[in-house]
Amino acid sequence: MTDPKFSRRVFVAAAAATIGTRSVAQTEGSTEIESDISHSVQRNISSFRSLDWRPYFDTLRNGAILVDTQSRALHFWSEDQSVYKLFPTSVPLTADLTRLGKTEIVRRVIGPEWRPTPSMLERNPEWPDYIGPGPDNPLGTHALYLSWQYYRIHGTHDTRKIGRRSSNGCIGLYNEHIAELYGLTKVGTQVLLI
Template sequence: MANTPRFSVNRRAFLAGSAAFLATPAIAQSVDGAATTEMERDLSQAVRRNISSFRTLDWRPYFSNLNNGAILVDIDSRALHYWAENGDYRLYPSSVPLSEDLTRRGRTSVTLKDPSPDWRPTPSMKERNPEWPDYVAPGPDNPLGTRALHLSWTYYRIHGTHDTRKIGRRSSNGCIGLYNEHIEELYALAKVGTQVLLI
């Protein structure tokens, strides 16, 4: 019986091959079946939407210092970046406002840390959704989740959510939402006075 060559793949080779495959530009099929590729676009104009790609970007030049820490929310990528005074870095996927008219951009800061937030809809929210309750006490049904960081802008917060489907989407009425476990971590790191920039 003739010896047939054996093909063996170790874990390292498999992972390297998978990474190379995933790095290859994908070809997307349009509705009419014509092939298009990302390579056809001007990549300098492309918006980075893959959250993992933000790990290599340094947003700190937006801040003159890291006193009290710094939070940057990138609305387009739906990501919240946090730097501690010592330079430690965290990245969290987030929910962002539903529409541009509900979106506020610019500089603000954390003015209050709320360990057990309750919720009242703003007057404009109540106008758009009259069926909403006037008040929701802290707990599992609270739209602000388990923690909230109040910003200097009236009604704006960075808060948790029990509805995990909202994260990574345009789904809020103006606030920035995080998974409850992420807001609890950020809550422990942030201080009253932490700089916040929404871009």
């Protein structure tokens, strides 16, 4: 005998109402301010898969980094092929902020300082001129400077940005991932952004 107060229909209706309420609460009361990063941001994990280095590099001399801006993934291969790493990244917000092609690491810094570029200050005049190393620094804990002026692969303290189009041109990694990549790379490591 079933209790009329707790029928199957009542249970299903209550579950549906609960699920609907939770989804509304997640979007309206979320602590993640996705709209501040971009209005139609999506994380892209569907293309997050391992790759072979050969279609992208002639050699692994000094190691190689491939950044795929479409899948938002960074691939690293060591020179002796004993290490392969795959990390999720943030990528530039728009195509005009994105630089593609071959470059290399020219400088490596633990505890980087940050200064906005002239174009960043033009777009955001309220930004500070300088932020020193620490938790407020947009470059996170480590930075790999590329041969292209103003472009870096760096960490971020704002973990909401990873997996998204959220940067002003750089490639961002979780701080623990950039620390690991920093330890694997050297000045001269080749980099390709596609």
